[in-house]
Amino acid sequence: MPPRRPVQRATINDVARVAGVSRGTVSRVLNGETYVSDAARTAVEAAVAEVGYVRNAAARNLVTRQSGAIGLIVHEPHSLFLEDPNIGSILLGINAVLSEADYQLVSLVVDSDRDGVRVASYLTGGYVDGVVIISARENDPIGLAVARSGLPAAFVGHPMDIEGVPYVGIDNRSAARAVTERLMATGRQRIGMIAAGLDRDSGQDRLAGFTDALGDRFDPRLVVEVPLFAHSSGIAGMRELLTHDDRVDGVFASSDAIAAGALDAMRDVGLSAPGDIGVVGFDDSAWARRTQPPLSTVHQPADLLGRRAAELVLAQLEGRSVEAEGSFLETTIVWRDSA
Amino acid sequence: MPPRRPVQRATINDVARVAGVSRGTVSRVLNGETYVSDAARTAVEAAVAEVGYVRNAAARNLVTRQSGAIGLIVHEPHSLFLEDPNIGSILLGINAVLSEADYQLVSLVVDSDRDGVRVASYLTGGYVDGVVIISARENDPIGLAVARSGLPAAFVGHPMDIEGVPYVGIDNRSAARAVTERLMATGRQRIGMIAAGLDRDSGQDRLAGFTDALGDRFDPRLVVEVPLFAHSSGIAGMRELLTHDDRVDGVFASSDAIAAGALDAMRDVGLSAPGDIGVVGFDDSAWARRTQPPLSTVHQPADLLGRRAAELVLAQLEGRSVEAEGSFLETTIVWRDSA
DNA sequence: GCTTATTCTGGGAGCGTTCCCAGACTCTCG
DNA sequence: CGAGAGTCTGGGAACGCTCCCAGAATAAGC
Structure with missing residues (x-):
């Protein structure tokens, strides 16, 4: 079968033309701003549906300087990644909170050092507005790069050698x-x-x-x-x-x-x-x-760990200051039969 | 602690100024093009290091119309996601192939319908150049949206109701x-x-x-x-x-x-x-x-499933046509002691 | 009716890149 | 030595969007 190729996409100008209004008005409708007449709004909405318009993320990110996405870095050797019983729950916890706040979670699995370089530039290149890092080891280059970038971030677990980035872990x-x-x-x-x-x-x-x-x-x-x-x-x-x-x-x-x-x-x-x-x-x-x-x-309250980390990132994104550098969640002992 | 805020980032113009060359030359160096003098190249490299320049992804994506990222959609109820023994291996297989080709894998976990809407617009909004979808059920809205978008894509598993998108599964x-x-x-x-x-x-x-x-x-x-x-x-x-x-x-x-x-x-x-x-x-x-x-x-050759799916997407990205609509990988029976 | 708010609209400017064209400079070769 | 090829550089234009300003249209107040 022939290769699939994205079809030529409609721009905001196409929508404006079809709707018989200006670029500015289309943008206002798209962003749900006030000061738009009902007539204009309906015309734009119809035009959007007609031409199958989807906003170009890159153009939008360029001017707004944000992406609406939060990165999750899982930096584990493969074997650990597959074995770790907590990662799944942490991920779901993060996803739940971000989803609520209308952010998209993108997970980056880092394996080789080569990945590390790419991931670091991915993070600092503006693809994400913030980042959650799981399981940072000592001297983790990605953790350090993130810490240095000033990107809103949070660690799950407490990296021993990185300061200035909030974390949430268990004691x-x-x-x-x-x-x-x-x-x-x-x-x-x-x-x-x-x-x-x-x-x-x-x-x-x-x-x-x-x-x-x-x-x-x-x-x-x-x-x-x-x-x-x-x-x-x-x-x-x-x-x-x-x-x-x-x-x-x-x-x-x-x-x-x-x-x-x-x-x-x-x-x-x-x-x-x-x-x-x-x-x-x-x-x-x-x-x-x-x-x-x-x-x-x-x-281990893995799900909650994820939720808290996500909240820490969101807080920074909203410009709120984070009360403490780090916090530890309660663990409970479950006594079954093996001891 | 105060919220972390990304520092004001240097642009290509800053680099050009510091290096004493033009915007165009900086871009050429950044993209490893020929026809750049050694003097200019070293000056630019030094300037990049000095001002801590990182390329703005949005601006680049806007003009090149690509993101360098491939999406992985995992559309599973939470319980399944945590239990599934194959997803991890599939993910690592995909990652291995994409990493080799210098693409970044971003995984999107879809849970609620609300996630579905966001993910669909994420995919068609230009954040990713292609997509691998795991485990599409019947009437999966995301699978359908992707199929319709024309985005280079591949399924792991064989969705019963979607045509025109290559897949790789097991028999x-x-x-x-x-x-x-x-x-x-x-x-x-x-x-x-x-x-x-x-x-x-x-x-x-x-x-x-x-x-x-x-x-x-x-x-x-x-x-x-x-x-x-x-x-x-x-x-x-x-x-x-x-x-x-x-x-x-x-x-x-x-x-x-x-x-x-x-x-x-x-x-x-x-x-x-x-x-x-x-x-x-x-x-x-x-x-x-x-x-x-x-x-x-x-x-189940889960790792290979992932690799093949990634290759299918890469093939399309490179404009190569994909030989068959779908293929099935060999399974082997492992006879241990329970039967 | 005239002034002042209020609501609504169009379009210029700019975000940070890449692409490409035109021109300058350096070789090579007859 | 001059023509042509090859190498290198600067900067205009464009990508698709949001922001914002200025002005038009409408509503409100005296």
């Missing part, structure tokens, strides 16, 4: 502390952790909270670091942990997927939860309800 | 037939199906393939329709199926998530796979390797 440290304490309170004596994502604040804070809770009883040999927040990492991590100490009776995993992997690794060697080892996850993702036994875990 | 019917036949070949006598998504071609075709394979032995009472491609639907579907006939010994599920739910429902009533009932899923998603036992399923 990973407190949540990890609370859940670890609860594990201790159920009588667990030798509690280990399978930690992931130590290159970002969330990962580090979860580890810190775990350490906080254990205090003197903290034993570094019981912390295993794994590369991904993934099921496979959970399996590997649990196996390694058991070689370090086969009397482990509690495990805090950095994510539900890791916890699920840990449960599977345990099953392979004849151990079960919560009997032999109490296992706790993080995220309260779809995983948590589907493992055997269902996971005790920390519930 | 759901053959795949379903093949997998059902294999289930029969292993000696299953009473094979049921838990079917989802009958409002779209993929769902209908899977059911049709299932019916094809069974031929005379098809028993409509053994087909249970569920609303979502989800775990919870699998649980409900399996329970319902067992009330219809408690001697079922084989089940084909429309997705891995459904199959996983079916396995859980079976476990609850003391049945197991493959001993009591052989269970087969669809997608070969992350689920498949994590159920107990691991699922036999149909592997």
Whole structure:
């Protein structure tokens, strides 16, 4: 079949001609301004329908200096992007708020460094009026570029090395502390952790909270670091942990997927939860309800995270000042059967 | 903190002034044209760095009539969007191809009808040069709007009611037939199906393939329709199926998530796979390797689906004609332990 | 009826680019 | 040395829209 080509589009002048009015009047009708006679309005509306007019976004953006779009940057390696249980909900939360305010969300997935360059110029080139950035690691060039650009922005999560951009996150440290304490309170004596994502604040804070809770009883040999927040990492991590100490009776995993992997690794060697080892996850993702036994875990308000971030951007767009640099949303512990 | 405001941006005229050349020369350098002296080129590059110039996208789009961006429309109810195991891979496949060709992918998630209107005008307003649409249902207004717009486009999946737009999909019917036949070949006598998504071609075709394979032995009472491609639907579907006939010994599920739910429902009533009932899923998603036992399923080349769709759009953008209206990619059956 | 508001309209200017034409300057070659 | 080709540059015009000013038409007030 022949290539599809956009048809020659009608301009505001065509509409004006057909409607028998001037360019200015058409523009006024299009933008819903007052001071337009009913006769003119109906004529323009009919003409718009007749010629199939759609406003040229580029021309409009050029003069108004805004695009009506907000960017969402998801900067994750592919594997993480596919695994992350929160991104979907965050995205939907953002979309809900922006949709309400009549902004269009455009998501940019950044993979390679090459993408990074293109995305940075996309953002600063005026395609978007603001931006939400998920999961900025340390030294994230895009985060830095956005911070420098002055573009209204908000982070989901708290980048450690960027200032002046508001953020909304959860208090990973407190949540990890609370859940670890609860594990201790159920009588667990030798509690280990399978930690992931130590290159970002969330990962580090979860580890810190775990350490906080254990205090003197903290034993570094019981912390295993794994590369991904993934099921496979959970399996590997649990196996390694058991070689370090086969009397482990509690495990805090950095994510539900890791916890699920840990449960599977345990099953392979004849151990079960919560009997032999109490296992706790993080995220309260779809995983948590589907493992055997269902996971005790920390519930993350992902949807709300997205909504808040979007609101932060909108506030700036409207010229309102943002009260605090950052805020943390409440997490709740969901105690199921795995611990 | 005060609202962030984009700083006043430098224009090409500022660059020209600083570099001591004309607007035209700056433009030539920016666009990598020949016929620019080395002296001018270096002067311009230095000036660009000095004033922090970034090209204004709107102005450029206005005159070139292109945006350098391709839209991806994901038109799914929220629940599906979060569950769908393929969307992520498709997106990454598209992104890989477009990134190579230096196009920026912008993803638009459509939820409400209100979003639909905004998205349609976004697409036809010149923000994107082309578009990939995932999962168009019947009477999808956005699919229709795109088809009518003449915008270079491609569907992932085969919309039943839209013509003239190329698509790439998988042969759901053959795949379903093949997998059902294999289930029969292993000696299953009473094979049921838990079917989802009958409002779209993929769902209908899977059911049709299932019916094809069974031929005379098809028993409509053994087909249970569920609303979502989800775990919870699998649980409900399996329970319902067992009330219809408690001697079922084989089940084909429309997705891995459904199959996983079916396995859980079976476990609850003391049945197991493959001993009591052989269970087969669809997608070969992350689920498949994590159920107990691991699922036999149909592997969907999601990444490739995305790549092909992106290539179809690029071909049109380059004015090449597209050989066939649609194509179907090969699926493979992955036989694990659940059947 | 005349003045002053109020409502409505047309069209010039300008947004920041690219495109393209005309002219200047530099080679090359007979 | 002069003609022609090749290289390089400046700047006018246009892209399609919004903004805004000035003026026309209508309504309101005395």
